[in-house]
Every structure is written in C-alpha cells, then in structure tokens.
Amino acid sequence: MSKKALYDSLVKHIVENQNQFYRAAFYYVKNREAALDVVQNAICKALENYEKLQSEEAMASWFYRIVINESLMYLRKEKKYIAWDESDNDLLEGSYEEPAYEPKIEVVSKISELPTDMQIVIQLHFFEEKTLKEIAEITDTNLNTVKSRLYAACKKLGKELEKEDEELLTRYGKSLKKAERESRNEA
Amino acid sequence: MKHDYFQEEKLKYEEIEIPDELLLMVRQTVAADRRKKTAAWRNRMIKMAGSVAAILLLCLTIGVNSSYAFAETAVKIPVVKTVAKAVIVRSYKADIIALDEQNSKEKEEKPLMGQEADEPEPSVSGNDTVSENEVPEQPVQPETTEEVPGGVEAWKAEMTAEKLREIKEIYTPDMEERYADEPEKLRTILLAELPEKDISLYGYHENGVLTGTALRVKDSCRYFDWNYMNGTKKLPDISFADADGDGEEELVVLLYNGEPQTKTITREDIEAPDKTAAEGSEASEDGNGNISNEAEAETVPARNTAVAENIPEKKNTETAAENTSMSKTAENTTAGKESDIADDGRMKISAQDAAEDGLEETASGDGSDETAAKSDMPSVSGNDVSVSEKPQEAPKQQAGELWLISLKGENWTASVLSINDYESQIIHQLKAEYDETAGAIQLYLMEEPFGKSEKLSEEEKDGLTYEAVNLAPEREFITEKGLFLHFRMEVVFVNANGEEVFFPLSIKLKAEICLEDGSLVVENIKER
Incomplete structure (x- = not known):
C-alpha cells in the first residue's frame, strides 16, 4: 500500500469514526472543549506520524490508542494544574477526582472510581464492544493483562458482580481462571 | 445485575452529545495537515530540482573545461551550448566558438537548399528573427522608410511618437489578408488605445514576431519586450485604475499571453488561427519579465558595436539609451533557480555572440535549434521564440500578465503581475x-x-x-x-x-x- 493510499485511508477512517473518538475522549476528560482539543491533537499526531503505521489493519487500534493516550495526557496536565491551584485556593478542593489516585478500596460504586487502566478496559469492552484482542492492541498490552484487568475491574465493582464471575471465566477461558487464582493468592 | 448496571452506563456513554463543531474541526485539521504536506513536498521538489540543476551545471563546467572532446560535443547541443560557452574558461574557447559557428552555418544551409530560387535573401542586419526561414512564402519586407528592416531593435530605433501616431487602425486578424501585399502596414500594429487620454499601445509585428511593444503617452513613448498576444489573437487591453490608493490612477496593461509564448506565428497559423497553440516548453513568463531589462542593458551595447561595423545606421546606436530608460520596480520572486542559470547563460552569450559573430545569420534548420539560435537575437532575450511542430488544440484564453505603469514624471515605473503570481x-x-x-x-x-x-x-x-x-x-x-x-x-x-x-x-x-x-x-x- 502506498503512503498516499495509507494516508487517505487514515483520513477516511478518522472522518468516518469521529463521533466514536469524540465519545471516548469525552468519557475520560468529561468536558466538551477539552474533548474536542483531545481529538484534534490526536488527529494532528496521527497525520504527522502516519508513516510509522505499519499496515491498514493496525490503523483502527493505532488511532484509538492515540486518542486514549491524548485523553490521559490531558488528565495528567489537568491534575498538575489543579494540584498547583489548590495550594492557594481551597475552594477548588474536591472539585476534581482522579480515579487513579483514589485510595484503594475493594468495592467501588462507579466505573469512574476505578483505576484508569481498568476504566479503559471496561469502556472499550462494554461500551465500545471491542473484543479483548482489540483491547490488547489498543492499549498495547498483552491479552492476558487485559483479561486480568477486566476481571479485577468487575470484581472491584462490587459483590453483585460475583455471580457473573463464573460466566466471565467460561467466556474468557483459562487464563482468567489463572488470574482469579492469582488474585486469591494475593488476597 | 451486572448487565443492567453496565447497560445504564453504556446508555449514558452512547448519549454523549456530539458537538456540531466536531465535523468542522476534524475537516479543518485534516485540511491543514494536507496543505502542510503539499507545501513540504513542493519545497522538497524545488530544492531537489535546484540541486540537480546545480550539479548538472557543475558537471558541465568541469567537463567542458577538462576535455576538449566534451566541449566540442557540448557546443553542438542546442540550449546546452549557450551555457557551455558561458562556462568555458579554457584557452580553447576561440576554437569552440568557431566550431559552433560552423555548426550553425551548416544547419542554415540545409533548408536553404530546398527552397525556391526566388526566395529572398535573409537580411543581413544580424537582428533577424528566427522565423525568417519558417515562412518561406512570406514576401520580402519592402523598406518602409529609408530604414533597412532589422528586427525589433531597428523598429524601436525607428519608431517615434509621431510615426506611431499615424497608425490609426486597430489590428484585426483580417488585416493580414487585406494588407498581404503591403506588409509595411502590418509592421507596426495598433493594439489598444485610450483616445481621451491620448495613450496608445503598439506592437511590433513582422515575420510573425509577437514580441516588442511601444507605449505612447502623448508625445513620449517607451518600449517593452512584451509578448503581446498568444494564439487566441486577443489584443491587449489598456485602462486606468488606482491600485496603490494614492489617489492617482495608474495605467493598467493587460496582456493575453496566457499560455507560455514560445511560438512564432506562421502563415498556417494565420490562415487557421483555431489550430494554433502556443507551446510551452521553455522558460515561463516569470523568467521573461524578470530579466528583460537586465538583458537589454547588457546586450545592447555589445550589439551596437557589431551593428556599427556592418550597417551604417546612426539610429541604432541610440537604442540603448532609449530602451533602458524604463525602470522596473517589481521583482518576480517565483523565478526558479534553474531559469536563472539558463538566463544568465543566455544573456552572456547573446552579448558575446553579437560582438563576436556580428553578422551571423540565425540558423533555423529545425525546431530544436530555434531556442539556441535565438540567443543571437538580443531584442527578445528572455522570451522564447520557438516553433511547435504539431498543431495543438486552441489554448484556453486566460487573462495573462498584468502590467501596472505609473506615469509620474519622466521615469515611469512598471510592475508586473504574472499568471503564476x-x-x-x-x-x-x-x-x-x-x-x-x-x-x-x-x-x-x-x-x-x-x-x-x-x-x-x-x-x-x-x-x-x-x-x-x-x-x-x-x-x-x-x-x-x-x-x-x-x-x-x-x-x-x-x-x-x-x-x-x-x-x-x-x-x-x-x-x-x-x-x-x-x-x-x-x-x-x-x-x-
């Protein structure tokens, strides 16, 4: 595939799926303007570096990864800004919640209270209906990590999910069982 | 349970509102990136072309100066020879020039052999246009006044405001037919006029040359090396407009030389103007506009020495002063490196040729030699005059170069806006x-x-x-x-x-x- 064709199909992919990317960005940054910024940055980065893209098949995951990375980068910057601001303005205290930095609790009531990497897995798997393999590609981790994160995320979301554990186990196979065993061992 | 929980969340996720600006933002971002890439690509190409030209010139310079055989070959190749001769610094320069002269003469003799016996002898002023041999049927130019017809330079020297004033009829293609027997009436054609301001624009029109104009404002006149028409035969327009906002209007001259003017008009073109087309193969208008004044300054003095030897014409020696009186303010920045090199070479060589070769008649044996031969023609330096061998479809009519002339005081200033610009x-x-x-x-x-x-x-x-x-x-x-x-x-x-x-x-x-x-x-x- 020529570079020109690759570039064109990347552009096509971005234009066709822009709503999906915006939703993903908004899901993380929870702010309309910021989400637009994130998507714009992601497009710029992708188009600048399209030559690094190996094949058209890898494109969807590659671009999604850029969107997610941009969102997380935005959150990190935001966190810094808030932290700095808090030092001289107490009013802002509690106005921002960064799940990744929350104290660890076993049971959380909301997805947004999960650590970021778990949120990503939940978002991609349940909302975007991506397969675990796709999630592994997007997050640039291996399949087993995705499985264990998903399992751990479900577990953290409360006891009521326990009923579903068995279902998950059968769905995602032995490695998840292994992950479960490991987490039990850890506990 | 879990499914309900996630379904609720999923619904929320799917209900995330998509702002209207998203589509626009995405498009603009993509478009901006595309433009950036196109510009980067263009720059790369220009740089590459520039360095290729520089390398070629370097090779040629080294080649011609290190090997006589190389130099001998180089001066036989049209176009290359002009550059080659300019970069030769070795002592065999005289030999090479003599060799080139010999080449030209050989080529020139060939077409003459095939021509009819009553073919008029080409005139010997050294300023003949290349089209001389292209139009064998064209009757010899009867002498208009006491002058020997001698190309656009002689025309410039000869024409005065009073003589120009005598020409009243605006050029139409049917004049070619009507005045077929009186070519002197077609030698200077009226291109455009503004009678209320007493301003007229005339073109030099002899042997199918469409280069060289005279602008008369009341009793003063100036000459320009403009290509004033292309194959569409649309005449230039003149009008007034205040373009710099100083309250005084400038003269606007619009030339319909939309396609690169690289062709002389032959008899066939006149008979079937629809089939004519100006063929662009050499320098663009940018190059033309850019160097014409410099070229003139450089070539005219050299040429005058030659003319003085061969034709006892007093007026010719005065052309330099008149022709260079026009100062041009606009510098065209788009002219590429390559054309600069080529034009430099051409300019130098045209001065050299005129001085050394003097009487050399222009060779025009084949189309490919035309561009090289024209270096012997200082009057059109920078303007390519070559012949397209096959008829092409009619060129699209375009608004061509626009010249803006500020008529303040004695020194007029002219600015050009080319099509590329x-x-x-x-x-x-x-x-x-x-x-x-x-x-x-x-x-x-x-x-x-x-x-x-x-x-x-x-x-x-x-x-x-x-x-x-x-x-x-x-x-x-x-x-x-x-x-x-x-x-x-x-x-x-x-x-x-x-x-x-x-x-x-x-x-x-x-x-x-x-x-x-x-x-x-x-x-x-x-x-x-």
Whole structure:
C-alpha cells in the first residue's frame, strides 16, 4: 500500500469514526472543549506520524490508542494544574477526582472510581464492544493483562458482580481462571 | 445485575452529545495537515530540482573545461551550448566558438537548399528573427522608410511618437489578408488605445514576431519586450485604475499571453488561427519579465558595436539609451533557480555572440535549434521564440500578465503581475476540502469556511481521485473603482490514467489587486 493510499485511508477512517473518538475522549476528560482539543491533537499526531503505521489493519487500534493516550495526557496536565491551584485556593478542593489516585478500596460504586487502566478496559469492552484482542492492541498490552484487568475491574465493582464471575471465566477461558487464582493468592 | 448496571452506563456513554463543531474541526485539521504536506513536498521538489540543476551545471563546467572532446560535443547541443560557452574558461574557447559557428552555418544551409530560387535573401542586419526561414512564402519586407528592416531593435530605433501616431487602425486578424501585399502596414500594429487620454499601445509585428511593444503617452513613448498576444489573437487591453490608493490612477496593461509564448506565428497559423497553440516548453513568463531589462542593458551595447561595423545606421546606436530608460520596480520572486542559470547563460552569450559573430545569420534548420539560435537575437532575450511542430488544440484564453505603469514624471515605473503570481497568491489564500462521502467541495478562505459547500455533479466521478482546487481558465481583470480580478475555481480530479478531469465550481469570485511597495498583491477575495 502506498503512503498516499495509507494516508487517505487514515483520513477516511478518522472522518468516518469521529463521533466514536469524540465519545471516548469525552468519557475520560468529561468536558466538551477539552474533548474536542483531545481529538484534534490526536488527529494532528496521527497525520504527522502516519508513516510509522505499519499496515491498514493496525490503523483502527493505532488511532484509538492515540486518542486514549491524548485523553490521559490531558488528565495528567489537568491534575498538575489543579494540584498547583489548590495550594492557594481551597475552594477548588474536591472539585476534581482522579480515579487513579483514589485510595484503594475493594468495592467501588462507579466505573469512574476505578483505576484508569481498568476504566479503559471496561469502556472499550462494554461500551465500545471491542473484543479483548482489540483491547490488547489498543492499549498495547498483552491479552492476558487485559483479561486480568477486566476481571479485577468487575470484581472491584462490587459483590453483585460475583455471580457473573463464573460466566466471565467460561467466556474468557483459562487464563482468567489463572488470574482469579492469582488474585486469591494475593488476597 | 451486572448487565443492567453496565447497560445504564453504556446508555449514558452512547448519549454523549456530539458537538456540531466536531465535523468542522476534524475537516479543518485534516485540511491543514494536507496543505502542510503539499507545501513540504513542493519545497522538497524545488530544492531537489535546484540541486540537480546545480550539479548538472557543475558537471558541465568541469567537463567542458577538462576535455576538449566534451566541449566540442557540448557546443553542438542546442540550449546546452549557450551555457557551455558561458562556462568555458579554457584557452580553447576561440576554437569552440568557431566550431559552433560552423555548426550553425551548416544547419542554415540545409533548408536553404530546398527552397525556391526566388526566395529572398535573409537580411543581413544580424537582428533577424528566427522565423525568417519558417515562412518561406512570406514576401520580402519592402523598406518602409529609408530604414533597412532589422528586427525589433531597428523598429524601436525607428519608431517615434509621431510615426506611431499615424497608425490609426486597430489590428484585426483580417488585416493580414487585406494588407498581404503591403506588409509595411502590418509592421507596426495598433493594439489598444485610450483616445481621451491620448495613450496608445503598439506592437511590433513582422515575420510573425509577437514580441516588442511601444507605449505612447502623448508625445513620449517607451518600449517593452512584451509578448503581446498568444494564439487566441486577443489584443491587449489598456485602462486606468488606482491600485496603490494614492489617489492617482495608474495605467493598467493587460496582456493575453496566457499560455507560455514560445511560438512564432506562421502563415498556417494565420490562415487557421483555431489550430494554433502556443507551446510551452521553455522558460515561463516569470523568467521573461524578470530579466528583460537586465538583458537589454547588457546586450545592447555589445550589439551596437557589431551593428556599427556592418550597417551604417546612426539610429541604432541610440537604442540603448532609449530602451533602458524604463525602470522596473517589481521583482518576480517565483523565478526558479534553474531559469536563472539558463538566463544568465543566455544573456552572456547573446552579448558575446553579437560582438563576436556580428553578422551571423540565425540558423533555423529545425525546431530544436530555434531556442539556441535565438540567443543571437538580443531584442527578445528572455522570451522564447520557438516553433511547435504539431498543431495543438486552441489554448484556453486566460487573462495573462498584468502590467501596472505609473506615469509620474519622466521615469515611469512598471510592475508586473504574472499568471503564476496571482494564481499562487490566490491558491495560498483560498483552500478547499473535498468531502468524498458527500461528493461536495467546501472552500476555505484564510482557514475559515467560505461560501456554501458545493455538491459536484454525480456524473462519472467513479474511478476519479480528488487532486486539488485550482483557478478555472475563466478569469478577467476589471478596472472599475480599483483593480479587480474576477475568477472562478475548478476542482481537479485525476482518473486512472493520470489524466486530469475538471469540474468547475459555480461560485463566482473576485479579488482586489493592490500595489504595495512596488509589488502587485492579490487580496480581499470575495464572492461576487
């Protein structure tokens, strides 16, 4: 595939799926303007570096990864800004919640209270209906990590999910069982 | 349970509202990136072409100076020989020039052999145009006055405001027929006039040459090495407009030399003007406009020495002073490196040839030699005069070069806006983006959406790839209350064979042309 064709199909992919990317960005940054910024940055980065893209098949995951990375980068910057601001303005205290930095609790009531990497897995798997393999590609981790994160995320979301554990186990196979065993061992 | 929980969350996720700006933002971002890439690619190509030209010149310089055989070969190749002769510094220079002279003479003799016995002898002024031999049927020029016909230089020397004033009839192609027996009436043709201001523009028109004009304002006149027409035979326009906003109007001369003027008009062209086409193969107008004054300054003195030896004409020696009196303010910046090199070479060599070869008659045995032979013709230096061998389709009529002449005092100043100038200025400001799914084009002016998105007709867009949006050939300069360019845009697609397919856009546009610091700039693009 020529570079020109690759570039064109990347552009096509971005234009066709822009709503999906915006939703993903908004899901993380929870702010309309910021989400637009994130998507714009992601497009710029992708188009600048399209030559690094190996094949058209890898494109969807590659671009999604850029969107997610941009969102997380935005959150990190935001966190810094808030932290700095808090030092001289107490009013802002509690106005921002960064799940990744929350104290660890076993049971959380909301997805947004999960650590970021778990949120990503939940978002991609349940909302975007991506397969675990796709999630592994997007997050640039291996399949087993995705499985264990998903399992751990479900577990953290409360006891009521326990009923579903068995279902998950059968769905995602032995490695998840292994992950479960490991987490039990850890506990 | 879990599913309910996630379904609720999923619903929320799916209900995330998509802002209206998203689509626009995505398009603009993509379009901006595309433009950046196109510009980067263009720069790369220009740099590459520049370095290739520099390397070639270096090789040629080293080659001709280190090997006599190489030099001998180089001076036999048209075009290359002009450069080669300019870069030879070795002592065998005289030999090489003699060799080249010999080549030219050999070539020149060949066509003469085949011609009829009553073929008039080419005149011997050394200023003959290359078309002399292209038009064998053309009757010999009877002497208009006491002058020997001697090309545009002699014409310039000969024509005065009073003589120009005598020409009253505006040129029409049918004059070629009517005055077939009196070619002296066609030697100077009236191209345009503004009787109320007593301003007229005349063209030198002899042996099919369409280069060389005289601008008469009341009793003073100046000469320009302009190509005043192309194959469409549309005459130049003159009008007045205040382009620099100083309250005084400048003279606007519009030349319809839209296609690169690289062809002399032959008898066949005159008989069937529809089939004529100016063929662009050599330097662009940029090059022409850019160097003509310099070239003149350099070549005229040299030529005069030759003329003085051979033709006892007093007037010719005065041409230098007259011709160079015009100062040009606009410097064309788009002229490429390569053309600079070529033009340098040509300029030098034309001076050299005129001085050393003096009487050498121009060789015109074949089309390919024309461009080289023309270096012997100082009057058109920088303007390519060559012959296209096959007839082509009629050129699209375009508003060509625009000259703006400020007539203040004794020293007039002239600025030029070439086609490349205004096209690139407009393309720089007016971008477009093609939405493939909708089949629509959206224009952007300075990054802001401009006009409505225009849907292209559905017909046969299959297999076509969007290429760019360019200026359509339909364009016109308007000089009412300022100076404007009326134009339209067209979408260019490329089909599978790499051929361009055009879809005109219906939006009508206009841009203002202003004179700022001596340069003509296109600004204020609007819908009209």
